[in-house]
Amino acid sequence: MSIQRVNRDEMALLTAGVLGLDESAVDLFSTEAICASLRRAASFLCPASPRQIVDSVLDVLMPLIPGLKRHEVNETLDVLVSAGDLLELRPSGGRARLLFLGPPSYVEKQQGHFLLVGIRPNAGPIVDEERLGRAVTYESHTRSVVLDPGEAREVLAAAGLHRLTREQWTKAPRHDKAATVVKEARERLAASQTPGQISGLTLIDAAAPVRYYKGRWREPALTDQGLFVGRRPQAYGAAVWCAVELGDGVPQAVLDLPVDSTVAPGWDEARRLQAALDAERGSAQVFRVRPTGQPDGGYIFDFFGPLPSWAERYLDLTGLPVAKSQGSLFSYRVSDGAQGNVREFLFNSLWMQIAEEVQET
Secondary structure, eight states, X not given: OOOOOOOHHHHHHHHHHHTTSOTTTOOTTSHHHHHHHHHHHHHHHOSBOHHHHHHHHHHHHTTTOTTOOHHHHHXXXXXXXXXXXXXXXXXXXXXXXXXXXXXXXEEEEETTEEEEEOOXXXXXXXXXXXXXXXXXXXXXXXXXXXOOTTTHHHHHHHTTOEEEOHHHHHOOOOOOOHHHHHHHHHHHHHTSOOOOOOTTOEEEOTTSOTTXXXXXXXXXXXXXXXXXXXXXXXXXSSOEEEEEXXXXXXXXXXXXXXXXXXXXXXXXXXXXXXXXXXXXTTOOOEEEEEEOOSTTOOEEEEESSOOOHHHHHHHHHHEEEEOOOTTOSEEEEEOTTTHHHHHHHHHHHHOOEEEEEOOOO
């Protein structure tokens, strides 16, 4: 047996190939490659904590990508949870939440175009591309395939994929007024115990600009009064999302999230509640709309703060994730025909407003 020396660039190409990506088109530092690495690690480790999965990916990729940061991989892992590739559950009797593999499934985005979700154990491919006769397309954190509409269901069922309707996939809550969501949170808090001081508590500052999400997070101040969305540390695992009632900066009541689901990540209820609080205070969260400027038309929707998983799934079905730009946290491209529905969805489900609409010149 002979040993051959390879340099970093050559190893990066080999790694991309192992991940099932087109090594000539996908950079190992790209979102597509980081997602593929996380899926592969999860396929061997799950059920596992988020930290275990992230540590495994960092151990492999850091020698190839020296500039890779833990928080970047953590954020990408959260995207996979939102997208349904991984499920976040709290085991019976435990506080720490673990990640489990999402069942291999598909959702029809439009006629003949199917979104693929879930992860198979032991690095098994989501579909056998040779048998399917079509290559899987990787775009940001999403995977999709185009098939003949008349044969698609039979072909995808034979590939072992479970069909999900759009409604089953997004699992969006009913359209309520922002005031109703805030009122329900206050009623639940009123029934919870008085916690006193919470070491390490951080919260979202209602007065901070909604267009700079990271800058909204801070520690409680003595002047804080009322209902806030926050996170509190726990002995094991990531910090817990919570709703907290403050009086003179001291927690009077705390409610860990999620309350309504054992499957959804805590940030789903937290982000919806924060959107309701912002809307009620007259500083609704915003998005920007601008034309692509491309011959085939379309619009780019820029977002400045994270959305609940069900809202991101809706965007995955109606649009396409694209590179963020102009100070946004993330962006989606939406067709001319779908952009009106996306606006209405954001208005009704999260009470958002248009920050600015760039006109085509």
